[in-house]
Every structure is written in structure tokens, then in C-alpha cells.
Amino acid sequence: MIFKKGELFCGPGGLSLGAKLAEAVSKDGEIFRVEHEWANDYHEDTCETFRLNICPDRPESVICGDVRELDIEGLPEIDLFCFGFPCNDYSIVGETKGLEGDYGPLYTYGIKVLKHHQPKVFIAENVGGLESANDGRAFIQILKSMEEAGYNITPHLYKFEEYGIPQARHRIIIVGVHKSLGWKFQVPMPPYKNDPENWTSAKKAIENPPILENAFNHEFTNHAKKVVEMLTIINPGDNAWADYIPENLRLNVKGAKMSNIYKRLDHKSPAYTVTGSGGGGTHMYHYGEPRALTNRERARLQTFPDWYQFVGKKESVRRQIGMAVPVDGAKIIVQAILDSFAGNEYPTEPSKWEEELAEMLETGKKAKKKKRTRGTKVKVEASEEQTELELKTEEPVK
Numbered sequence: 445m446i447f448k449k450g451e452l453f454c455g456p457g458g459l460s461l462g463a464k465l466a467e468a469v470s471k472d473g474e475i476f477r478v479e480h481e482w483a484n485d486y487h488e489d490t491c492e493t494f495r496l497n498i499c500p501d502r503p504e505s506v507i508c509g510d511v512r513e514l515d516i517e518g519l520p521e522i523d524l525f526c527f528g529f530p531c532n533d534y535s536i537v538g539e540t541k542g543l544e545g546d547y548g549p550l551y552t553y554g555i556k557v558l559k560h561h562q563p564k565v566f567i568a569e570n571v572g573g574l575e576s577a578n579d580g581r582a583f584i585q586i587l588k589s590m591e592e593a594g595y596n597i598t599p600h601l602y603k604f605e606e607y608g609i610p611q612a613r614h615r616i617i618i619v620g621v622h623k624s625l626g627w628k629f630q631v632p633m634p635p636y637k638n639d640p641e642n643w644t645s646a647k648k649a650i651e652n653p654p655i656l657e658n659a660f661n662h663e664f665t666n667h668a669k670k671v672v673e674m675l676t677i678i679n680p681g682d683n684a685w686a687d688y689i690p691e692n693l694r695l696n697v698k699g700a701k702m703s704n705i706y707k708r709l710d711h712k713s714p715a716y717t718v719t720g721s722g723g724g725g726t727h728m729y730h731y732g733e734p735r736a737l738t739n740r741e742r743a744r745l746q747t748f749p750d751w752y753q754f755v756g757k758k759e760s761v762r763r764q765i766g767m768a769v770p771v772d773g774a775k776i777i778v779q780a781i782l783d784s785f786a787g788n789e790y791p792t793e794p795s796k797w798e799e800e801l802a803e804m805l806e807t808g809k810k811a812k813k814k815k816r817t818r819g820t821k822v823k824v825e826a827s828e829e830q831t832e833l834e835l836k837t838e839e840p841v842k
């Protein structure tokens with residue numbers, strides 16, 4: 445069976461490439477896979493990247509424009525719908541406009557697709573902080589609207605390093621299966637949950653195999669001398685606030701000291717979260733060399749293959765890479781969806797809100813936290829923080 449996929453907020457195609465690479469075969473030999481049907485994003489370079497890598501034969505199937513002006517009802521029919529809705533707009537949740545307003549919060553455009561097109565299954569993605577946005581009301585409202593659109597939903601906080609991704613990226617992903625199908629998605633068990641010794645390190649992802657000098661998007665940054673001196677002193681895993689940094693190389697910053705400022709990767713661990721924006725000091729720094737990572741190195745941490753070419757200038761490419769779902773993480777989730785449709789079993793674990801979900805949906809309120817068993821704690825920081833700090837020290841070489 446071929447699942448035709450539509451996607452809003454498609455980004456550069458992290459989720460899409462993962463979906464494209466997944467495949468399941470049922471016991472009687474039927475193949476289950478995903479095929480791109482249409483996608484939308486409003487960022488020009490992002491749309492070009494998606495076209496170039498995901499659907500070069502059908503560039504017109506990527507509609508570049510604001511989702512608020514998209515003719516949702518006129519879009520072709522689909523079986524799988526994906527939407528990694530931006531996390532910057534819950535402001536009118538709970539106010540009178542609600543889901544029906546013309547300019548609702550952006551996730552409501554995904555709900556419109558669900559209501560109108562009724563795909564068999566959907567995948568929605570957002571940052572871990574969604575759980576607490578608007579005192580937890582936004583999360584529950586979003587889950588409720590997905591359920592009311594006709595889906596059995598499975599929200600879960602995926603910790604991608606536990607799935608072998610070389611990055612401690614934590615994302616809420618909600619999989620919904622149409623109620624008419626009569627089953628619910630089960631979260632695939634992370635193979636390395638209690639096994640941090642076997643997590644994929646940043647060093648392995650960046651060096652194995654080596655990145656060719658002429659690889660796409662592999663431009664180096666020309667740092668100021670002082671920044672190079674400071675980075676040389678900072679140990680892998682530490683940041684600009686390490687107490688051993690001499691006075692003359694310390695940053696003159698008042699107020700909050702964000703932990704990802706000039707933070708160097710620890711070569712033994714997965715990277716902290718690759719982000720797409722932020723000023724000087726937030727470009728993610730190499731474990732072995734006193735410099736920021738190149739975009740190709742960031743793409744490696746997001747498990748994009750080296751043939752995947754991002755379109756645009758350096759900062760635009762950084763934005764695209766930082767926003768994507770890690771390709772291999774997306775592949776694991778789509779693989780589990782396809783296996784479910786194919787009737788294949790796979791190892792599962794309870795979803796984060798398994799016990800509370802029914803109560804949350806019924807009462808519209810956060811259920812009381814149940815005590816849960818914790819996984820092994822190890823030294824990995826997954827800072828989502830951004831900084832306003834602008835040091836004007838990082839000029840592109842070209």
C-alpha cells in the first residue's frame with residue numbers, strides 16, 4: 445500500500461526524508477511505503493531545498509506561501525498528514541476566535557486538514573515545552589482538537605539520543621490514527637534507553653565517514669582572534685562561563701548566562717540540541733577545533749545524508765537544519781506506523797501521557813502526575829535556550 449503524504453510547515457524535509465526511507469513488508473509480501481503528494485512552507489529557500497531533494501520531478505507540489513492563505517479544501521487527497529507546527533503562536537488559545545477563526549494559531553490549519561481530508565494517520569511535532577505552554581492549556585487544547593477531528597492519539601516525548609540519533613533532541617510527537625480503523629499507535633521502544641554507553645556520539649556522527657572538503661553546505665566560519673583564543677581554552681562539554689577562563693577572555697554579559705553560549709560539544713556524547721537561530725556564541729562549537737560547526741556538520745547531527753543539499757545562504761541553511769526533525773528519528777516513527785498497518789509487531793514502550801491522557805481529554809485539565817520509573821541520568825545537556833547576546837564576531841568566510 446502506498447500512503448500519499450501531505451505536509452504543512454514542511455521545513456527542509458527532515459520528516460519527509462525519514463518517511464520516504466521507511467518501508468514495511470507484511471507477512472503476505474505487501475509493501476507499505478510513503479510517497480510525497482503535496483507540501484507547504486512559507487520560507488522560499490526552505491521550499492527550494494524540499495523541492496530539490498524530496499520531489500525534484502514535481503516542484504509544483506510544494507506550495508510556497510503562508511498557510512493562512514492556503515486553499516486547504518482544494519488540496520489533493522492524502523493518507524498520511526504531517527505537520528511540525530511552529531511553536532511561536534499559542535497566543536489566542538482559549539480566546540473566542542478558537543479553531544474557526546481565519547487567523548487562528550498555526551496548529552489550527554493542521555486541524556483543518558484533518559477535519560476536511562480525514563487521512564488515515566497523522567504525525568504532528570513540536571518542542572517539549574509545548575506541554576507547559578499557557579499553563580498546560582495549549583497542549584490539552586491541541587490534543588483535544590486532534591481527538592475531536594476523529595483520531596485516536598498517542599502523544600509522546602521522544603528523546604532522540606535514546607534512538608541512536610547523535611543529538612539530545614527532545615520533541616513531542618503526536619501520532620493520530622483515524623478512529624474508524626479501531627486501533628491506536630504504540631510508541632516504538634528506544635533501543636538505547638538505558639544504555640547511554642551506546643549512544644551515538646557527536647564525534648562519530650561528524651567524523652565517520654569523514655566529510656569531503658567540497659561537500660555541500662560545508663563552509664567554515666571566520667572567527668575573531670579573541671573568540672578562537674577563548675574556544676581554545678574551553679574544554680569539550682563546557683561553555684563560555686567556565687571558571688577557568690582568564691579574565692581577559694571572559695564575556696562581558698549582564699543577566700542570564702545561557703548554557704549554550706560558546707558551548708563546545710563533548711566528543712564522547714551526543715550533541716546538545718541543534719538550533720536554527722540565535723546570535724554570536726550560539727552556533728554550536730566543535731569538540732576538537734576552536735570553531736563553530738559548519739552547516740554540513742550540523743546536518744550530520746540531524747542525520748541528513750551528505751547528498752542532501754540545502755538551498756540558501758549560510759544563516760538560511762542554519763535555520764533550515766535547526767528546525768528539522770532528525771531524519772533517522774522520523775524514519776523510526778514512520779516505520780512503526782507502516783509496521784502497524786502491515787500487521788507487523790515491534791517492541792514498544794508506554795507513551796509519556798498514557799495513564800493521564802483520557803482524563804486530560806475529558807476534563808481539559810492537566811492530570812495529576814503519576815509516579816514513574818526514571819531512566820538512567822547521564823551528562824547530556826539539551827538546551828533549547830536562545831540568546832540575545834550579539835558579539836558580532838562570526839563573519840562568514842565568503
Ligand SMILES: C[S@@+](CC[C@H](N)C(=O)[O-])C[C@H]1O[C@@H](n2cnc3c(N)ncnc32)[C@H](O)[C@@H]1O
Pocket residue numbers: 453454455456457458459460484485486487490509510511512527528529530550569767768769770
Ligand atoms: C519546525 S519547522 C518544520 C520542520 C519539518 N517538520 C522538518 O522535519 O523538516 C516549521 C516550519 O514552519 C514554517 N512556517 C512558519 N510559519 C508559517 C506560516 N505561517 N505558513 C507557512 N509555513 C510556516 C517555517 O518556515 C518552518 O520551515
